[in-house]
Amino acid sequence: MAPQTAVSPAESKILHCYVQKTPGSRALHARAITLLNNGVTHVGRYLEPHPVYIERAAGSRKWDVDGNEYVDYFGGHGALILGHNHPAVVEAVTAQLPHGVHYGASHALEIEWADLIHELIPSAERVRFTNTGTEATHLALRVARAFTGRNKIIRFAGHFHGWHDHVCFPPGGAAGIIPGIVEDTLIVEPNDTASVDELLATRNDIAAIIIEPTGATFGHIPTGGDVLHRLRATATRHAVPLIFDEVITGFRCSPGGAQQFYGVTPDLTTLAKIIAGGYSGAALAGRADILSVLDYRHENGRIEPPPVLHQGTYNAGPVSAAAGIATLRQIRDHDVIERANRTAAAIREEMNATIRRRGLGWCVYGLFSDFHIYCGDASPEDIYAGKVPSCQLKGSIRPELVHKIRAGLLLHGVDIMGWPGGIVSAAHTEEDVRRTAAALEATLEMLQAEGAV
Numbered sequence: 527m528a529p530q531t532a533v534s535p536a537e538s539k540i541l542h543c544y545v546q547k548t549p550g551s552r553a554l555h556a557r558a559i560t561l562l563n564n565g566v567t568h569v570g571r572y573l574e575p576h577p578v579y580i581e582r583a584a585g586s587r588k589w590d591v592d593g594n595e596y597v598d599y600f601g602g603h604g605a606l607i608l609g610h611n612h613p614a615v616v617e618a619v620t621a622q623l624p625h626g627v628h629y630g631a632s633h634a635l636e637i638e639w640a641d642l643i644h645e646l647i648p649s650a651e652r653v654r655f656t657n658t659g660t661e662a663t664h665l666a667l668r669v670a671r672a673f674t675g676r677n678k679i680i681r682f683a684g685h686f687h688g689w690h691d692h693v694c695f696p697p698g699g700a701a702g703i704i705p706g707i708v709e710d711t712l713i714v715e716p717n718d719t720a721s722v723d724e725l726l727a728t729r730n731d732i733a734a735i736i737i738e739p740t741g742a743t744f745g746h747i748p749t750g751g752d753v754l755h756r757l758r759a760t761a762t763r764h765a766v767p768l769i770f771d772e773v774i775t776g777f778r779c780s781p782g783g784a785q786q787f788y789g790v791t792p793d794l795t796t797l798a799k800i801i802a803g804g805y806s807g808a809a810l811a812g813r814a815d816i817l818s819v820l821d822y823r824h825e826n827g828r829i830e831p832p833p834v835l836h837q838g839t840y841n842a843g844p845v846s847a848a849a850g851i852a853t854l855r856q857i858r859d860h861d862v863i864e865r866a867n868r869t870a871a872a873i874r875e876e877m878n879a880t881i882r883r884r885g886l887g888w889c890v891y892g893l894f895s896d897f898h899i900y901c902g903d904a905s906p907e908d909i910y911a912g913k914v915p916s917c918q919l920k921g922s923i924r925p926e927l928v929h930k931i932r933a934g935l936l937l938h939g940v941d942i943m944g945w946p947g948g949i950v951s952a953a954h955t956e957e958d959v960r961r962t963a964a965a966l967e968a969t970l971e972m973l974q975a976e977g978a979v
């Protein structure tokens with residue numbers, strides 16, 4: 527079955543060459559679309575005319591079924607700050623496997639894992655493990671509601687907190703979301719702390735404020751430290767729990783996440799990705815008094831169940847714990863974050879130089895181990911000065927163009943995410959920087975030749 531695509535490979539040299547280079551992936555995709563929706567398992571992995579099918583990965587690279595090599599900027603959706611198959615993680619996991627993968631019981635590794643999280647993340651007085659970032663933000667909101675006895679949450683438009691019902695719809699709602707949940711979710715514009723102030727001053731039904739502390743999609747719409755300080759002040763004034771969703775920023779902006787970098791301690795923190803070193807694992811961490819809603823109670827000599835029930839077959843699995851401990855130790859004891867940040871800065875610089883050489887007004891921006899491609903006319907300075915409206919940062923790039931940029935970069939050996947942008951690891955090298963700039967140059971040349979930009 528041939529997939530439906532918006533732009534046919536026959537009309538685009540980029541797509542045509544991409545199809546020629548990836549016949550094995552094309553064949554697998556033809557089979558996949560008969561079984562998996564769109565042939566994929568995550569909306570972020572959808573690519574027209576077809577995605578690449580990867581066979582193996584190491585360090586900063588991965589290889590597809592046709593033997594093509596890519597510099598990888600997906601980085602396990604941000605989980606792999608050490609790169610693929612870091613020896614310390616491989617060793618920890620390999621050592622654990624013969625001891626069992628699921629005990630259905632407590633084990634010492636979960637304590638060691640929680641202890642490292644407590645040591646690194648300033649707000650982590652207590653830790654409750656989950657499997658995914660989505661589960662962690664879901665639990666955070668439920669815990670905040672139970673603790674405050676209030677229902678409504680405030681979140682920021684475009685900020686990503688996973689795919690559970692409370693966080694995955696734009697203002698107005700979306701298919702499949704119960705109207706009551708839409709009513710109980712107050713969505714304000716990114717960085718609009720004045721609206722948050724007003725909501726907290728005029729209502730007494732707010733259970734929590736949740737934010738991605740570096741801004742929507744790891745800083746695609748940037749949020750500065752001043753916004754976080756203002757939110758902290760207003761949340762404290764009105765006794766409303768402030769939740770930092772550090773699923774992507776945790777252990778990446780600094781060992782203690784964005785909260786340590788900006789010096790703002792939230793009441794609750796959600797963590798995932800790096801926390802488990804590429805395996806499934808996540809956590810809700812935060813104030814002991816708030817997380818106590820997860821505790822069994824003793825009343826009149828009886829054991830009462832916790833006010834908030836939280837289960838999960840795979841919570842704190844020993845393999846994930848082993849990988850997480852090995853990863854967090856690397857971050858605590860070595861210059862992992864600095865290396866990733868330095869390489870990302872070099873990538874942004876080289877990509878910007880390439881864009882200027884091609885005579886385009888676009889720019890590449892980012893502050894940590896990230897890069898974001900803006901396909902309008904602006905400089906990184908304009909973006910950080912707030913001169914580009916958030917709707918423009920997120921919504922101005924036509925999906926067809928994003929698909930062509932991604933396919934063009936894949937054609938030249940680089941895999942980026944669909945923001946469009948990417949996440950850099952400590953395993954990326956100067957050679958990766960050079961390859962990335964060359965791939966962008968070749969892609970832009972082809973895009974310009976076919977009048978796509």
Ligand SMILES: Cc1ncc(COP(=O)(O)O)c(C=O)c1O
Nearest residue numbers: 658659660686687688773774798
């Ligand atoms: C900030 C943020 N929150 C939550 C999530 C959801 O995490 P998961 O994909 O593990 O459910 C993500 C995933 O990318 C994220 O970046």
